Amino acid sequence: MGLFIRLAWRNLLRNRKRSTVTALGITLGIGFCITTLAIMDGLSHDLITGTTAGQVGHMQIHQKDYLAKRQLQQTITNNAELLQSVRQNTQISAAAARIYSFGYLSKENKSVGVSLFGVEPEHEKNVTTLAEQMTSGTFLSNPTPWPLGQALNDEQKRLDEQLTAQAVAEAFAELDGLFLDNTSTQQQTNQLIDTLAPLPDVPPKVILGVKLAKNLQADVGDIVTLLYETSLGAQQSLQLEVAGTSRQGTDLIDRTRIVFHLQDLQKLLQLPDQSHEIAIKTQDLANVSLLRDAVSDTISAQKQELSVQTWSQLRPDILALIQSNQALMGTLVFIIFLIAGVGVMNAMLVSVMERRKELCLLKALGLKGNNVVWLVTVETLMLTFVASIAGLIMGIALGSYLQQYGWDISQFGEFSLAGVGMTSALKAKLTLDNLLTPVVVMFIIALLAALYPALSAARLIPAQGMRSA
Amino acid sequence: MKQLAFLFLCFASFVSAAKTDLPLGKWIDSAERILRAQTSASVLKMNINKAEYQRDFTLLVLTDDRDEAQKVMVRMLGPALWRGNMTLKVDERISFFEPRNKRTTVMSSSMLASSWMGSHFSNDDLMRETDLAQHYAYSAQKAWDKDTRNYHLVELTPLPSAPVVWGKVLYTLYIEEGRVYPEQVTYFRRKDDPKPERTLTYSDIKNMDGMKVPTMMEMRVTDKPDEYTRMHYQKIKFNTDLAASKFSEQAFL
Numbered sequence: 065m066g067l068f069i070r071l072a073w074r075n076l077l078r079n080r081k082r083s084t085v086t087a088l089g090i091t092l093g094i095g096f097c098i099t100t101l102a103i104m105d106g107l108s109h110d111l112i113t114g115t116t117a118g119q120v121g122h123m124q125i126h127q128k129d130y131l132a133k134r135q136l137q138q139t140i141t142n143n144a145e146l147l148q149s150v151r152q153n154t155q156i157s158a159a160a161a162r163i164y165s166f167g168y169l170s171k172e173n174k175s176v177g178v179s180l181f182g183v184e185p186e187h188e189k190n191v192t193t194l195a196e197q198m199t200s201g202t203f204l205s206n207p208t209p210w211p212l213g214q215a216l217n218d219e220q221k222r223l224d225e226q227l228t229a230q231a232v233a234e235a236f237a238e239l240d241g242l243f244l245d246n247t248s249t250q251q252q253t254n255q256l257i258d259t260l261a262p263l264p265d266v267p268p269k270v271i272l273g274v275k276l277a278k279n280l281q282a283d284v285g286d287i288v289t290l291l292y293e294t295s296l297g298a299q300q301s302l303q304l305e306v307a308g309t310s311r312q313g314t315d316l317i318d319r320t321r322i323v324f325h326l327q328d329l330q331k332l333l334q335l336p337d338q339s340h341e342i343a344i345k346t347q348d349l350a351n352v353s354l355l356r357d358a359v360s361d362t363i364s365a366q367k368q369e370l371s372v373q374t375w376s377q378l379r380p381d382i383l384a385l386i387q388s389n390q391a392l393m394g395t396l397v398f399i400i401f402l403i404a405g406v407g408v409m410n411a412m413l414v415s416v417m418e419r420r421k422e423l424c425l426l427k428a429l430g431l432k433g434n435n436v437v438w439l440v441t442v443e444t445l446m447l448t449f450v451a452s453i454a455g456l457i458m459g460i461a462l463g464s465y466l467q468q469y470g471w472d473i474s475q476f477g478e479f480s481l482a483g484v485g486m487t488s489a490l491k492a493k494l495t496l497d498n499l500l501t502p503v504v505v506m507f508i509i510a511l512l513a514a515l516y517p518a519l520s521a522a523r524l525i526p527a528q529g530m531r532s533a
Numbered sequence: 534m535k536q537l538a539f540l541f542l543c544f545a546s547f548v549s550a551a552k553t554d555l556p557l558g559k560w561i562d563s564a565e566r567i568l569r570a571q572t573s574a575s576v577l578k579m580n581i582n583k584a585e586y587q588r589d590f591t592l593l594v595l596t597d598d599r600d601e602a603q604k605v606m607v608r609m610l611g612p613a614l615w616r617g618n619m620t621l622k623v624d625e626r627i628s629f630f631e632p633r634n635k636r637t638t639v640m641s642s643s644m645l646a647s648s649w650m651g652s653h654f655s656n657d658d659l660m661r662e663t664d665l666a667q668h669y670a671y672s673a674q675k676a677w678d679k680d681t682r683n684y685h686l687v688e689l690t691p692l693p694s695a696p697v698v699w700g701k702v703l704y705t706l707y708i709e710e711g712r713v714y715p716e717q718v719t720y721f722r723r724k725d726d727p728k729p730e731r732t733l734t735y736s737d738i739k740n741m742d743g744m745k746v747p748t749m750m751e752m753r754v755t756d757k758p759d760e761y762t763r764m765h766y767q768k769i770k771f772n773t774d775l776a777a778s779k780f781s782e783q784a785f786l
Binding site: 135137168170173175216224225227228231232235236239249250253254256257260261263289291293294296297298299300301302303 | 574576585586588591593608610611612613614615616617618629631632633634636638639640650651767768770773775
């Protein structure tokens with residue numbers, strides 16, 4: 065063995081220029097592959113964290129059919145109790161309930177259709193980066209003091225029916241040209257509404273999407289008016305105070321989203337102790353599927369039909385994007401290796417041809433065919449080994465630079481992929497896998513590339529070979 | 534030039550008369566107007582029956598079609614949460630008034646296609662923006678007699694440039710004592726759809742303000758056979774001289 069290594073080493077050094085060029089090919093191949101894989105992993109990682117930390121969380125609980133229809137009434141009914149049982153799982157680092165709805169927001173004579181998003185600020189902070197997306201003002205903290213709505217008692221119900229009859233009578237009297245004062249009807253009605261859906265003591269604080277705020281020309285501290293439909297189907301309007309603006313990165317969200325405190329939106333929509341979604345952050349994203357089953361078991365004890373889904377089930381498009389990215393990069397890496405492999409084969413073939421005479425002599429002296437194969441293979445492996453070390457150094461250097469500083473792509477403008485707002489610097493992510501895969505693959509390709517030159521060397525017939533030279 | 538146009542008009546009417554001898558467009562127009570006349574003021578109960586909820590409303594609906602710009606005002610009379618809510622549509626402009634905060638919101642006409650107060654009727658249906666007597670071509674499909682009624686089934690296909698959402702509408706109407714009554718209207722999303730998307734049925738003929746009119750309208754969606762919205766007219770006054778001020782945002786206050 066030692067002899068072979070010595071022989072191989074000497075042969076490699078004999079034509080330094082050629083060996084260096086071949087080695088350089090391998091070095092560059094491995095170095096760039098490591099960098100490419102690291103960038104790709106960085107991108108996938110960014111996409112996953114962008115998805116999970118930006119909006120989705122690691123997994124979510126919904127009422128069974130909520131995702132298909134997204135109806136206001138399809139809620140998780142015992143929100144607080146469910147949250148408590150979910151938070152007891154030590155594998156879960158945070159869980160936050162949310163409510164969604166739609167409305168019509170206006171300031172002075174400007175109106176915009178908006179989406180309402182109710183969150184628990186103290187828990188949402190631990191699940192997503194919502195609180196860090198603020199561009200001005202302050203994030204939400206406490207719910208607005210707001211009395212709870214109550215159903216009408218029998219007496220009030222009778223009064224309501226009586227008022228309807230009165231309103232009908234008034235309407236017809238009005239048509240017949242009689243003037244009737246209906247302010248008392250409306251006053252009594254307002255009292256009933258105050259029982260059913262009381263108003264908050266002060267305008268609830270909300271966070272507007274940054275583009276929404278700009279379109280409405282609303283600044284922090286301004287009062288805006290929201291027209292919305294409660295879960296009972298009544299259209300009502302309410303004044304809100306702008307506490308701040310946020311930039312999520314996705315155009316649609318920045319253009320239409322208003323963030324409420326969960327309890328405020330529960331009262332506004334009249335959905336007490338209900339939510340549409342519970343977003344969960346786990347301790348370890350890699351084990352999310354296992355944990356999903358555990359959470360699924362926990363909540364199956366509940367009376368209602370709920371479903372739990374991981375981020376990849378909720379956003380299959382992101383997963384597909386990552387997979388297609390990986391396939392593309394894999395193909396690219398394979399092509400690089402193929403070129404490097406052909407280079408190695410060429411170099412070894414030339415080196416074998418050059419040394420035909422001496423190989424023949426060795427064979428004539430008794431070196432067996434498979435020993436010749438071994439000799440050429442060891443040469444190739446040694447070359448690859450040296451080049452791999454250089455390639456690794458290059459890959460680590462380039463990769464860690466990109467991991468540290470990133471590749472600034474902000475010149476291409478604001479960047480969002482499949483609705484996930486991305487940072488403007490593309491950051492690489494070096495992993496052991498990324499380092500070892502190119503090296504291992506390179507060795508396999510080098511071995512395959514050595515096979516042909518080695519076999520053709522082994523097949524040399526000593527008598528002929530020595531004479532022709 | 535005027536004479537030429539007149540000649541052309543004569544010719545055109547001759548051609549259309551030759552194609553069908555029935556005044557289908559006129560019938561549809563009369564049937565559609567039966568609850569509206571020139572102006573109308575009606576009190577009706579709306580009963581929404583959906584899988585998710587049941588709701589009952591009492592409404593006052595005022596319409597005025599005397600001018601170019603159709604005007605509709607819907608005021609909700611009960612129950613409490615809705616009482617005093619008003620929706621006004623003049624031409625393309627829809628505004629909504631909420632009495633507790635005395636707040637008026639002007640909405641874009643894109644809201645027309647969305648459901649009105651969670652019912653199976655769209656804003657468009659309630660406000661009658663799309664006129665079946667205007668944007669369609671008519672062809673008689675079938676005619677039959679039952680009791681004293683002379684029934685006709687008319688197929689409506691939208692004119693090429695018509696701003697409508699339906700690909701085909703089948704209109705069943707009947708003529709009794711010289712008056713045209715609507716019986717059933719089925720709406721097809723596309724012309725070749727085997728099943729209608731929704732069906733509107735008129736029934737319960739009663740005497741209102743000296744005229745016989747259907748007082749019950751029921752809308753059903755084919756996909757959800759258990760759901761429906763009914764509008765039951767309690768009282769109607771036709772052709773009163775409604776003041777223009779009733780159809781302005783000042784009427785909200």
